[in-house]
Amino acid sequence: MRPAIIGAGAISALHLQALAGMDEIEAVAIADIDGDRAGEAARQHTIRAYTDYRLMVEKEKPDIVVITLPHHLHRDCAIWCAQSGCHILLEKPMAIRAEDCDEIIGVVNDRKVKLMVGHTQHYFAENIKAREMIESGQLGKLVMINDVRHVDYYADSRPGWFFETAKSGGGIAMNLGSHAIDRIQWLTDSKIAQVKASVSFYGTRGDIEGSLTAFVRTDRGLPCVISQSGYGGVNRDETELVFTEGMLKLRTGAGLWVGRSGEYRQVETIQNEPPFVLQYRDLLDCIRADAVPECSGEYSKSVVSAVQAIYASHRSGQEVALNQQQGGTLACSTAT
Numbered sequence: 001m002r003p004a005i006i007g008a009g010a011i012s013a014l015h016l017q018a019l020a021g022m023d024e025i026e027a028v029a030i031a032d033i034d035g036d037r038a039g040e041a042a043r044q045h046t047i048r049a050y051t052d053y054r055l056m057v058e059k060e061k062p063d064i065v066v067i068t069l070p071h072h073l074h075r076d077c078a079i080w081c082a083q084s085g086c087h088i089l090l091e092k093p094m095a096i097r098a099e100d101c102d103e104i105i106g107v108v109n110d111r112k113v114k115l116m117v118g119h120t121q122h123y124f125a126e127n128i129k130a131r132e133m134i135e136s137g138q139l140g141k142l143v144m145i146n147d148v149r150h151v152d153y154y155a156d157s158r159p160g161w162f163f164e165t166a167k168s169g170g171g172i173a174m175n176l177g178s179h180a181i182d183r184i185q186w187l188t189d190s191k192i193a194q195v196k197a198s199v200s201f202y203g204t205r206g207d208i209e210g211s212l213t214a215f216v217r218t219d220r221g222l223p224c225v226i227s228q229s230g231y232g233g234v235n236r237d238e239t240e241l242v243f244t245e246g247m248l249k250l251r252t253g254a255g256l257w258v259g260r261s262g263e264y265r266q267v268e269t270i271q272n273e274p275p276f277v278l279q280y281r282d283l284l285d286c287i288r289a290d291a292v293p294e295c296s297g298e299y300s301k302s303v304v305s306a307v308q309a310i311y312a313s314h315r316s317g318q319e320v321a322l323n324q325q326q327g328g329t330l331a332c333s334t335a336t
């Protein structure tokens, strides 16, 4: 398999690093409108550089394209690449609107290519272990989740487009909220069905929201709180899962702890391969077996729909219901 990368920004480095360590797949080219950036990545990995991704796809005829572009470009690029017959690994969030996801899904289905969205939460060892522990019932019934993320979202290193709603689709909720929503849905094998949320706009740059407080309920009736701040302070990425017979403290990328009898004990988890390598293995397996990826277009649309419900709830002050059976349609009349 010969993938080509579209977008030579921050996350493309992790994709190229993962690909460099794999035998059965080899990156051939990278495209970025910033020719220096594409050239530097190409030099590091001995691949070809382009400034126009369409030209790259036409010339290189890659089996797979890896789309790591700003969010507002995901739709058009994914549609064009699917029409060109490429399998697609599309970075999260799938697109900035659920309607855009529908358009991508339509073309992907027509052209019979595989689409996987880069919801990397599924490939971290401690997340996988937490999911197994939920399923096993060994801590009793899962009764709630508190998912907390604090970062310095306004750091100078963050590219400008993240701060423009027209390009990013939103701030911390669209970008990092996608991870929280995906994590909750995937860990509990359910979909977000109800959302009551509030966001705030006190950032130093752009027109995006810098914090999110959401009370969500899954379609299995599980209540969860998502709390995220981008205003700095002390970074935190912690998911607390509360059961009838104990707790789990999940720190994605850092570890998993069981809380029982007044103390936490770390659970052994082994990350045999980096999450990005596992993501590529999963994609290759799906292509070979002609199987639907776990992070399919439909699944990933449910994440985008939940983010849209967060914004709709903030605007209306109302709880928003999502009809995930109908692909995440906002069922509440106030949710426009």
Ligand SMILES: NC(=O)c1ccc[n+]([C@@H]2O[C@H](COP(=O)([O-])OP(=O)(O)OC[C@H]3O[C@@H](n4cnc5c(N)ncnc54)[C@H](O)[C@@H]3O)[C@@H](O)[C@H]2O)c1
Residues within 6 Å of the ligand: 006, 007, 008, 009, 010, 011, 012, 031, 032, 033, 034, 037, 051, 053, 068, 069, 070, 071, 073, 091, 092, 093, 118, 119, 120, 159, 175
């Ligand atoms: N899976 C994860 O954990 C994770 C982590 C970080 C970022 N991401 C996602 O990856 C994507 C990219 O994020 P990033 O941080 O790498 O952004 P970035 O700004 O660093 O990179 C985007 C690149 O796209 C290029 N670009 C813009 N328009 C283009 C065009 N028309 N043609 C070709 N290139 C173009 C830019 O020049 C830039 O180099 C986003 O969807 C983001 O949410 C995912």
